[in-house]
Amino acid sequence: MHDQSIAELAEGLRARRFSSRELTQHFLERIERIDPTLNSYITVSTDVALAAADAADGRIAAGDAGPLTGIPLAHKDIFLTRGIRTSCASRMLDNFIAPFDATVVERLAGTGVVTLGKTNMDEFAMGSSNETSYYGPARNPWDTTRVPGGSSGGSAAAVAGGLCVAATGTDTGGSIRQPAALCGVTGIKPTYGRCSRWGMIAFASSLDQAGVLTRSAEDAALLLQAMAGFDQRDSTSAREMVPDYSAGLGDDLTGLRIGLPAEYFGEGLDAGVEASVRAALAELEKLGATIHDISLPNAPLSVPVYYVVAPAECSSNLARFDGVRYGHRCEAPKDLEDLYKRSRAEGFGDEVKRRIMVGTYALSAGYYDAYYLKAQQLRQLIAGDFRRAFEQVDVIMGPTTPATAFELGAKTDDPVAMYLNDIYTIATNLAGLPGLSVPVAPVNGLPVGLQMIGDTFAEGRLLNVAHRLQQATDWHRAAPADPA
Amino acid sequence: MALDTKDVAKIAHLARLEVAESELAHYATDLSNILTLVEQMDAVDTTGVTPMAHPLHMSQRLRPDAVTEADQRDAFQTNAPATENGLYLVPKVIE
Numbered sequence: 001m002h003d004q005s006i007a008e009l010a011e012g013l014r015a016r017r018f019s020s021r022e023l024t025q026h027f028l029e030r031i032e033r034i035d036p037t038l039n040s041y042i043t044v045s046t047d048v049a050l051a052a053a054d055a056a057d058g059r060i061a062a063g064d065a066g067p068l069t070g071i072p073l074a075h076k077d078i079f080l081t082r083g084i085r086t087s088c089a090s091r092m093l094d095n096f097i098a099p100f101d102a103t104v105v106e107r108l109a110g111t112g113v114v115t116l117g118k119t120n121m122d123e124f125a126m127g128s129s130n131e132t133s134y135y136g137p138a139r140n141p142w143d144t145t146r147v148p149g150g151s152s153g154g155s156a157a158a159v160a161g162g163l164c165v166a167a168t169g170t171d172t173g174g175s176i177r178q179p180a181a182l183c184g185v186t187g188i189k190p191t192y193g194r195c196s197r198w199g200m201i202a203f204a205s206s207l208d209q210a211g212v213l214t215r216s217a218e219d220a221a222l223l224l225q226a227m228a229g230f231d232q233r234d235s236t237s238a239r240e241m242v243p244d245y246s247a248g249l250g251d252d253l254t255g256l257r258i259g260l261p262a263e264y265f266g267e268g269l270d271a272g273v274e275a276s277v278r279a280a281l282a283e284l285e286k287l288g289a290t291i292h293d294i295s296l297p298n299a300p301l302s303v304p305v306y307y308v309v310a311p312a313e314c315s316s317n318l319a320r321f322d323g324v325r326y327g328h329r330c331e332a333p334k335d336l337e338d339l340y341k342r343s344r345a346e347g348f349g350d351e352v353k354r355r356i357m358v359g360t361y362a363l364s365a366g367y368y369d370a371y372y373l374k375a376q377q378l379r380q381l382i383a384g385d386f387r388r389a390f391e392q393v394d395v396i397m398g399p400t401t402p403a404t405a406f407e408l409g410a411k412t413d414d415p416v417a418m419y420l421n422d423i424y425t426i427a428t429n430l431a432g433l434p435g436l437s438v439p440v441a442p443v444n445g446l447p448v449g450l451q452m453i454g455d456t457f458a459e460g461r462l463l464n465v466a467h468r469l470q471q472a473t474d475w476h477r478a479a480p481a482d483p484a
Numbered sequence: 485m486a487l488d489t490k491d492v493a494k495i496a497h498l499a500r501l502e503v504a505e506s507e508l509a510h511y512a513t514d515l516s517n518i519l520t521l522v523e524q525m526d527a528v529d530t531t532g533v534t535p536m537a538h539p540l541h542m543s544q545r546l547r548p549d550a551v552t553e554a555d556q557r558d559a560f561q562t563n564a565p566a567t568e569n570g571l572y573l574v575p576k577v578i579e
Contacts, residue, residue, distance in 0.1 A: 193542075206537065301528060304524040324574055326565075336577055342502050344501050356499045357515055358515060358522075374530060375525060376535030378530060415517065415518060416517050419518075432538075432540060
């Protein structure tokens with residue numbers, strides 16, 4: 001059952017071939033058997049899941065089911081879930097039970113989905129390999145000696161490994177698309193403001209956006225439909241209308257103009273990854289798309305810009321963890337400053353501390369203009385490159401990552417090498433644009449992602465293009481063998 | 485920009501992070517490497533470019549000045565490390 005689409009599962013539920021309880025138990029059994037190896041979940045919420053499944057079965061019996069009713073999914077452990085621990089993969093929140101649900105969680109719960117649990121991630125979403133998690137790294141189901149990517153690594157591993165139908169994620173610099181690429185699943189980061197940030201633990205507030213990791217664009221369309229839309233409680237929520245994503249999936253691609261930025265096909269790109277991406281582009285040409293060379297001249301600066309903007313915002317956001325109102329508190333503090341300093345030092349891991357300190361430095365008196373102001377000016381230039389590109393093309397494409405999944409531990413001693421994993425994904429966040437990654441032909445048995453970047457609020461177009469590609473090819477259907 | 489251990493100690497204090505003497509050198513190396521990456525920004529002349537603080541061109545929404553949240557103090561304080569009579573407890577601040 002774990003290889004079926006949401007539409008197929010919903011049909012099975014409606015036809016009473018199986019109940020949501022049976023479907024949920026199927027996934028819980030798989031989690032119990034396989035997750036000791038993958039470590040894709042931080043918390044499995046068995047009781048909550050079974051209760052939701054029974055409620056869903058009630059709705060189905062009463063004829064009150066929607067397309068997601070009774071479908072088991074998982075939430076990245078960055079989304080607040082009332083009654084289920086939300087740790088953000090940090091010791092800081094190891095004991096934190098949120099008093100309310102994130103808007104995304106609430107909206108999905110309203111459709112009758114079943115929450116299997118909370119997925120592993122890099123601590124506070126800071127990382128590209130899931131190795132900064134306080135709970136140990138999730139592993140890539142295609143090769144458990146390799147990373148699943150990050151920060152939504154547990155979500156990607158759980159979807160790829162058949163431990164949930166789909167999972168939510170968040171993407172600040174590539175945290176949905178990069179793990180989706182490395183684990184061979186479909187991942188979409190919508191336009192900034194498309195999904196509410198309410199109840200999503202903040203990392204870099206001008207970049208963070210919620211999205212989903214699924215086995216197909218068709219599944220992603222159903223989930224995004226439920227998640228997207230204006231929310232009064234998020235001060236930067238977009239008032240833009242949400243189109244019917246599923247209705248647009250089948251649109252014809254004839255005349256679609258695809259732009260290939262020269263900067264995304266240069267030095268540093270693995271030859272095998274490039275060949276897979278180009279093979280997928282050839283498929284899209286067969287479907288009627290045309291390919292155009294474009295340039296995003298400032299895109300190569302997106303990594304340095306990001307490592308000012310994101311740490312600056314993180315240092316402000318994480319100032320809230322003070323050991324007073326919630327979260328970890330050190331033993332026997334001798335005064336208030338000692339309480340703050342030791343609680344934070346004990347509660348945060350190394351990478352989080354590095355970013356807090358980089359951000360603190362960049363924002364400190366005398367350095368603001370050289371770092372933060374400069375980064376914001378470059379951000380304007382990067383966004384301008386995209387604006388000009390979208391006057392010529394409809395969708396921009398390239399590889400999601402420069403290479404396939406690397407081995408656990410390969411980059412943990414070199415933060416800068418780790419940061420360069422996100423070289424093709426970060427610019428999208430800086431510009432606030434939607435991005436999607438779909439699996440294309442693997443290289444040496446490891447998944448490869450094709451990235452699609454759309455203009456503001458063009459999620460529907462991205463899902464449409466991804467769906468047509470997935471109808472014409474079967475790369476997205478490949479699944480890893482269960483680990484022994 | 486190379487940071488030394490004294491710089492790191494100062495930044496750590498500003499960020500209210502306890503960093504052991506023995507860890508300062510390791511952070512100094514890491515932070516210096518990150519700042520070297522960041523300084524690639526200097527390659528581009530940005531004179532006169534309007535800074536972009538945010539991806540959406542929008543102004544902050546206003547709402548009527550009315551109470552919209554119910555009192556959930558007890559629920560929130562179940563997560564607090566130490567409370568008494570609805571107050572958060574911290575070490576003595578005023579002698």
